[in-house]
Each structure stands twice: as structure tokens, then as C-alpha cells.
Amino acid sequence: MQTLQLKTLSRDELDAFIESLDEKLFRAAQLWSWLYQKNIVDFGHMTNLAKEFRIHLLEKTTAKRLDLIHLNHSESTGTQKFLWQLEDGQQIESVYIPEGSRRTVCVSTQVGCAMGCTFCATGRMGLIRNLSEYEILEQVLSIWDRINEKPTNIVVMGMGEPFQNYENVIKSLTILNHVDGAAMGARKITISTCGIVPRILQFAKERQPFKLAISLNATTDAVRSRIMPINRKYPLKELMKAAKYYSHHTRKRITFEYVLIKDVNDTSEDAGRLLKLLQDLPCKINLIAYNATSGKYARPDEAVIKRFAKQIESICAPVILRLSKGDDINGACGQLLVEKVNVF
Ligand code: SAH
Ligand code: SF4
Numbered sequence: 001m002q003t004l005q006l007k008t009l010s011r012d013e014l015d016a017f018i019e020s021l022d023e024k025l026f027r028a029a030q031l032w033s034w035l036y037q038k039n040i041v042d043f044g045h046m047t048n049l050a051k052e053f054r055i056h057l058l059e060k061t062t063a064k065r066l067d068l069i070h071l072n073h074s075e076s077t078g079t080q081k082f083l084w085q086l087e088d089g090q091q092i093e094s095v096y097i098p099e100g101s102r103r104t105v106c107v108s109t110q111v112g113c114a115m116g117c118t119f120c121a122t123g124r125m126g127l128i129r130n131l132s133e134y135e136i137l138e139q140v141l142s143i144w145d146r147i148n149e150k151p152t153n154i155v156v157m158g159m160g161e162p163f164q165n166y167e168n169v170i171k172s173l174t175i176l177n178h179v180d181g182a183a184m185g186a187r188k189i190t191i192s193t194c195g196i197v198p199r200i201l202q203f204a205k206e207r208q209p210f211k212l213a214i215s216l217n218a219t220t221d222a223v224r225s226r227i228m229p230i231n232r233k234y235p236l237k238e239l240m241k242a243a244k245y246y247s248h249h250t251r252k253r254i255t256f257e258y259v260l261i262k263d264v265n266d267t268s269e270d271a272g273r274l275l276k277l278l279q280d281l282p283c284k285i286n287l288i289a290y291n292a293t294s295g296k297y298a299r300p301d302e303a304v305i306k307r308f309a310k311q312i313e314s315i316c317a318p319v320i321l322r323l324s325k326g327d328d329i330n331g332a333c334g335q336l337l338v339e340k341v342n343v344f
Contacts, residue, residue: 001021001124004061006035007134008142010171011178021060023053029180035063039144066135069205082143086111090128092133092157094139096147107139110160111171113178115194117217117228119261121293130165136172140181154184156191157213163191165201173210186210192257197234197242204246213255213286218265219273227264229340234337240277247281260305262290262298271311285312285319 009017011032018028027049034046041063043054069091070083080096095106105237112125139158144150154176156162162169169191186209193200194215205210214237218224224231231239243254256278260266278285287309290299300308313319 002084005134005147006031006057006061006063007138007175008132010175011180011207019149021056023056027053031057032178032181035263036141036175036178037183038152039141039182041065041145065145067139068142068146080147082139082141082146084139086131092131092135092139092159094143095100096143096151102146102153103149103151104155105140105143105151106155107136107159108158108160109136109156109162110166113160114164115161115228115230117194117230119217119259119290119293119297123235123296125159127164130168131160133168133172133175136168137176140176141183150182151184152188154189156189161194163196163203164191166199166202170208177209190255194228194230195239195242196230197238200239200242200246202250204242207250211252211255212246213257214239215257215259216274216277217257217259217268219276219277235278243283244281247283253282253284255286257286257288259288259290260300260308262300262304264297265324266304267309268311270305271308275312287312287319 006014011028014032015028015031018025018031031046034040034049038168040046041057043049043057043063046054049057058144060140066084066086068082069085072081073084074080078098082094082096083191084092084094086092090111092108092111094108097104108131110130111128113120113122114127115123115257116126128281140151140154154168154173156173171190173186173189176182177186177189190211191203192215200214216224217227217228218226219236220230221235224236229260235246236315246252247254258265274285287305289305290297291297299305309319
């Protein structure tokens with residue numbers, strides 16, 4: 001019989017599993033609390049569970065963590081990049097970003113990504129596979145275990161396109177959000193998508209409590225299709241329509257990400273078009289200076305970045321000039337690329 005990873009189970013599924021073992025239902029609540037409130041994986045330490053029950057669990061299940069194979073620590077910012085090895089030998093990365101009282105974990109959702117954005121290192125890998133719900137949420141729990149403090153924020157902005165792995169992403173975040181467990185606030189969890197329109201609509205209709213970010217990155221279809229091939233399937237007009245639907249339906253503010261790339265999308269005409277695109281939409285804009293991933297593109301000069309920020313600040317919503325933390329360890333946005341490390 002295959003060993004069951006307990007963290008693949010939702011709260012209801014855990015109840016059903018415990019019942020299938022002929023155990024009392026309150027055992028499920030106790031176990032859930034050990035796994036997610038206390039972040040304990042060793043059944044031996046779950047002291048309020050009867051010994052026979054623990055033996056039962058040990059025989060049939062596991063709660064074990066991801067295997068860490070490499071850790072990069074940036075002394076200057078405190079950012080840490082974790083390289084994990086999965087059961088099938090695939091590798092993924094997560095990034096831990098401390099900032100004041102905030103402890104943010106950036107999680108991956110796929111091994112590689114099929115979307116092929118030309119400025120993104122992960123895009124160059126192609127898609128290898130989706131991550132399971134367990135592999136997604138365990139990145140947060142394993143980092144929590146290693147830094148010895150519960151993370152406060154989650155950004156789903158690591159490797160992969162979360163809306164191409166919708167069910168597992170939502171399930172993993174719902175587990176982390178559960179009040180009797182890790183209780184990570186939905187407003188402190190942000191999912192970033194490159195613009196998969198049907199999934200944005202689904203996310204809105206389901207009234208998912210998590211925050212939404214959309215990687216816009218260009219203001220014309222010509223440029224966006226060139227740097228983000230998904231735009232050929234869901235062009236700007238459709239994307240903005242979906243964004244407006246989301247905004248009206250949920251009354252929540254979207255964050256638009258805009259990676260500034262030298263001579264590609266950084267002119268004052270671009271800034272003007274950006275304002276126009278977003279004018280009726282309550283939103284935030286996250287400007288990100290391009291992080292080098294290959295020789296093809298470059299980061300605009302500081303003066304250009306500041307001018308762009310100023311131009312959109314004057315009319316539109318607040319601009320957050322996000323410092324790309326961790327680029328000294330290739331842990332910044334778009335730099336997550338597993339260069340296959342051969343461990344065998
Ligand atoms: N696939 C999702 C989430 C992962 S990418 C998405 O595309 O939104 C997370 C963010 O990193 C996106 O906003 C993306 O535009 C940005 N990004 C990708 N490559 C980058 C690079 N080289 N420099 C700066 N940001 C980059
Ligand atoms: Fe995939 Fe996002 Fe990178 Fe595009 S930017 S290739 S969608 S991870």
C-alpha cells in the first residue's frame with residue numbers, strides 16, 4: 001500500500017480518512033492542529049494522540065517535509081532562496097523575504113512553466129509538471145520550520161503559472177488559510193497570474209478570498225504578444241474586461257505588475273497608455289525593475305524608472321516601487337530557474 005501524505009488532504013478529507021480508520025472524529029481536529037497550528041510532522045511528538053493511533057498513522061501515512069538540497073542566503077537583505085528536491089527527483093525553488101515585521105514566502109506552483117514569457121527564466125524551462133497541493137503548501141511549512149517563525153505573507157509568484165494549476169493552488173491555500181490550522185490570512189496571500197482569462201473569471205465567480213495580481217507588463221497587444229505569448233490567446237481587451245469583471249464582482253482591488261524593460265515598455269507613451277488602461281479600475285500598480293536573466297533585455301536606467309513611476313503616480317493609484325529583493329542570489333522575480341543539479 002502506498003503511504004498517504006496527510007497534507008494532501010483538505011480538512012473534510014482528513015475527517016473522512018480518520019473515520020475510515022475507525023477512529024473518533026476529534027482525532028482529526030487534533031491532528032490538523034499538530035500539522036498546521038504547531039507545524040509538527042513527527043507523530044512521536046503529537047503527545048495528545050493515543051499511542052495506538054500514532055502507530056496506525058506511522059504505518060499508513062507520512063507528514064514529512066520537502067528535502068532541502070541547497071540554500072542561498074543574501075547577507076545584505078536577509079533573503080533566502082531554497083532549492084527543494086521532490087519525490088520524483090524534480091527540483092523547485094521558494095524564496096523567503098523578511099521585511100520589517102513581514103515575513104513573506106514566495107512559492108512555486110509548477111516545475112517550469114509553459115507560458116514562455118521571453119523575459120522570464122522559468123519560462124525558458126518549459127513546463128515539466130504541476131506541483132501537488134502538498135508540494136505547494138509544504139514550501140511554506142518547511143520554511144516556517146527552518147526559520148523558526150510562522151511566515152506572515154504568501155505570494156504565489158515563484159516558478160510556474162498558478163492559474164494553469166488552479167485546483168491544487170486553491171486547495172493548498174485554502175488549507176493554509178483554515179482557521180483551526182495555520183490560519184494564514186487570505187488578505188495576506190496573493191496569487192499572480194500572467195492573464196488566463198477563464199480562470200480569472202472563475203476566481204471571481206467563486207469569490208476566492210485571496211488577493212489577485214495580474215502581470216500586465218505591456219500596454220499594446222503588439223508588445224505584450226511579443227514578450228508574453230499568452231496575450232495572443234487572451235489579448236489586452238479581454239484581459240481588461242476580465243479584470244473589470246473581477247473588480248466589480250468582488251469589490252476587491254487588483255494589483256497590476258509591470259516589469260520595466262529597457263526600450264521595450266518603458267517610454268512615457270507606455271506610461272500614458274498604462275494610465276488609460278487602468279483609469280476605471282481601482283487598483284495598485286507594482287512596478288518591478290527587470291532582473292537580468294539573459295543578455296537579451298536590460299533594466300532601464302534609474303532615471304527612466306523614476307520618471308515612469310512619477311508619470312503614473314500623478315493620475316492613477318498608488319505606485320509601489322518594489323525593490324527586487326534577492327537578486328544577488330538570483331532569487332528575485334523571474335530569476336527562478338532550476339539548473340538541473342545532478343544529485344545521483
Ligand atoms: N506566472 C505568474 C507568477 C510567477 S512570475 C505571473 O506571470 O504572474 C512572478 C512575477 O515575476 C510576474 O509579475 C512576472 O512578470 C515577473 N517577472 C518574470 N520575469 C522577470 C524578470 N526577469 N524580472 C522582473 N520580473 C520578472
Ligand atoms: Fe510563466 Fe510567469 Fe514566467 Fe510568464 S512570467 S513564463 S507566466 S512564470
